[in-house]
Amino acid sequence: MIMQELITIENLSFSYPDGQKALTDVSLGIYKGESVAIVGPNGAGKSTLVLHFNGILRSNGHVKLLGKPVDDNNLRWVRSRVGLVFQNPDDQLFSPTVFDDVAFGPMNMGYSKAEVEQAVKMALGLVGMPGFEKRSPHHLSVGEKKRIAMATVLSMSPEVLVIDEPTSNLDPRGKWDIIEVLKGLSVTRVIVSHDLEMVRELCPRMVIIDRGRVAADGNTADILADKKLLAAHGLAACSL
Template sequence: MMNREMAVEVEDLSYTYSDGTRALDKVSFSLAEGQSLALLGPNGAGKSTLLLHLNGLLRGQGKVKIRDREISDESLRWVRSQVGMVFQDPDDQLFMPRLDEDVAFGPANMGLTQEEVDERVKWALQSVGLSDLSAKVPHRLSFGQRKRAAFATVLSMRPPVLVLDEPTSNLDPRSRMEMVSLIREQQRKGTAIITATHDVNLVPLLADRILLLNKSIVAEGDIHQIMNRRDLMDDLSLEMPILADLFKTLQEESLYSGAIPFRKDEAIGAIREMLQKKA
């Protein structure tokens, strides 16, 4: 199998705010193209601070490289064309009178022709299911629609790296799953994705790998390796995903001996296996 190129490389990154608060302490990790990483940790763990370093909005001690190029004053403009960041509050990204103008803003500033800009706007709005609302005033959209609209403003630039801060927060269940589908679709297209989230139950749907952060890295690895560790999750005041927690309890009570499921289909398979053994 061909080795993937590294999309993001972070080495010994530390950051202290002006009031003396240490937000990050020697954080190191890497992410290959086409991989999806979930960033999980308690409030104040440094998740948003870390994300802001990935397109140069913050600059701490250590190295941050995007597609083998270190972030510096000279590379900053290029880096921001490579890393699309979607903030937690969509109103931070929507400021034009019409939705299609918001989505066109990034491509237009990349020096593309009007025809290329129009094509990207059409594609991005179609990707997030907002084609019929292109002429709407963004702030009159529902919150879920504004979340998708903010996503479209980044997609229109077609960045190879996506950085998402709480993309499913404050969304209803249907809108959450629509956002998960959008994120996974971009990953299938080869985009490297880093998602900070508090929603432990969505992590197995959003990502393949997880990084537990509490100013420094507590643990990193495969979703199944990390999220069935009750000790790790408890230490960070985090809950295990509800299905994993249930089957972990069954394991501890010697009622189940199989792999811990994280998804509905996995849980159904595990239950069928338990019933067959009992029969």
């Protein structure tokens, strides 16, 4: 069976306005139903790459979603299909209550009142936090905030869930809670992280990005066994 390609990136290069080169000639495909880890040292360009997935950063023609190039005219559709969760939940959660935040996406998509309420309920259920609708984000723990942050994009029923560092700043228990939640989702997942323990647990495929280039792309078990490769990209010296 040929898997459907959801996100296609071809020869993507990107420089920030100050001239700093962030990505060089990156090519990558994300397929329906898979769970991919994007791994790399700090400053490797992982987050910059991910910001191209839903058109926050645009290099016209180099990024395609379901075969259609991401451009200014279809951004709304792109953003409803690619759910991007940012690293810091305090940036992701900006509303006075959890309900408002989880309902934000669906409301921008133009859902009806009943549909919005349904979507919020569904999303909070998926991340294991039903009944938190009326709480305000600043009363939540970091782990709870991270899960609500995921719910805020799951409520749009995206095709792909892209998460930047889901386990950063968490204690081991919080981290394993998040891993369990992610395991329970059936949606296509792209996880950006350098938490190799989680990567091994969740992602059969792994992509290493270093200095803005794809350094490796393949089976997670194989790559994790290659200590030389890991060391070359600043990912070794872990206890795995």
